[in-house]
Amino acid sequence: MPHNVKVVSLVSIGQHPKSGRARRGEQDGRAVELGLKLAGESLQMVHAGDDSEEALRSYLGMGLKGMTVLKQPTTGDAIPALAEYLSDNRPDIVLTGVRAESGEASGMTPFMLAEKLGWPLVTRIADIGKIENGEAEILQALPRGQRRAIKVRLPFVASVDLAADAARQSAFGPARRATIDGADAANVEDSVRTSWEEAPARKRPKRLKVVKAKTAADRFKAATAKSSGDGGKVLKKESAQEKAKAVFDLLVEEGVLR
Numbered sequence: 001m002p003h004n005v006k007v008v009s010l011v012s013i014g015q016h017p018k019s020g021r022a023r024r025g026e027q028d029g030r031a032v033e034l035g036l037k038l039a040g041e042s043l044q045m046v047h048a049g050d051d052s053e054e055a056l057r058s059y060l061g062m063g064l065k066g067m068t069v070l071k072q073p074t075t076g077d078a079i080p081a082l083a084e085y086l087s088d089n090r091p092d093i094v095l096t097g098v099r100a101e102s103g104e105a106s107g108m109t110p111f112m113l114a115e116k117l118g119w120p121l122v123t124r125i126a127d128i129g130k131i132e133n134g135e136a137e138i139l140q141a142l143p144r145g146q147r148r149a150i151k152v153r154l155p156f157v158a159s160v161d162l163a164a165d166a167a168r169q170s171a172f173g174p175a176r177r178a179t180i181d182g183a184d185a186a187n188v189e190d191s192v193r194t195s196w197e198e199a200p201a202r203k204r205p206k207r208l209k210v211v212k213a214k215t216a217a218d219r220f221k222a223a224t225a226k227s228s229g230d231g232g233k234v235l236k237k238e239s240a241q242e243k244a245k246a247v248f249d250l251l252v253e254e255g256v257l258r
Contacts, residue, residue: 005131005154008044008091009035010082010109011067013055015102024058027097029167031160032059035095038128046070046085048078051182061175062168070185075194079109081185083116093136094157098124104193107159114157122152124161205256 009032014025035043043064047056051069060067070081086094099107114121122138126147129137136156140148141163152158235243251257 005038005092006042006044006090007035007039007093007095008046008086008089010094010096011045011047011056011059012097012100013047013049013053013102014100017101022053022055022102024055024167024170025097025101026167027099027160027162029059029062030162030164031095031097032062032064033165033167034125034128034160035093036063037165038093038131041065044068044089044091046082048072048076048081048185050074051180056180057175057178058170060178060180061170061172063171063174064178066179066181069180069182071182072185072187075189077188077190077193079112079116080188082109083113084186085183086113086117090155092154093128094119094155096157096159098159098161110157110159117155117157120152120156122150122156122158124163125158126161126163127165128158 009028011028011032012025014023014028015021016023032043032045035045041064045059045064045067046069047053047067048070049072051071056067056069068085070078070085072078072081094110094113096110096113099105100109110121110123122140124141125138126141127139129139131137131154134154136152136154138150138152138158140150141161142148145163233246235246238246248257
């Protein structure tokens, strides 16, 4: 049963981890799913960027009749445009993913929006329960499957964790029939990003072998067991240069350095 609250879900263009093709973002899709649970068809979905991106249709296929796109160039800073839109529309709850899958993907968007709006921010939420008397009961996701129940006053910004309910399947027909309304917005160039140089990620260095113990007994055994290595040596009286060379040679031998 949707609550009588005004909810805005902010979405970005996702990127498939294998093929690199544009898609619906995994975390943003969960933010839309939670928004539909709270507000139903009255949920507002907003994207800052290019209104011709076909990947946006996959969000609309979740059951929404339309969305708003704040037109931004590739070099534009989305934060001023989003902050201006939210200030004008005054929603009760703003939902985002933890971080985008393309672009900067810094995860700073909800933090910067909350700072500009002067609203509280709740990170990595799994669900929003009862909302009454201007207050929402939130279930926050913690490491190792733990959960924490907290209460937050409206309005607020929340980033949705992968622990939240998965996004429903996107239907092709409704996605094509839905409308994307492009709106002019504040156009501020992201001067910091323009100075960056993008390059393919380098392969991470090989890690040294780490003993993985599941129980306390296994960890104690690993800590007290005699080393089985036969190629090691103890350096005590050697100079600092000789010790450094020995460490360097070991890292090269293990494949950590090339």
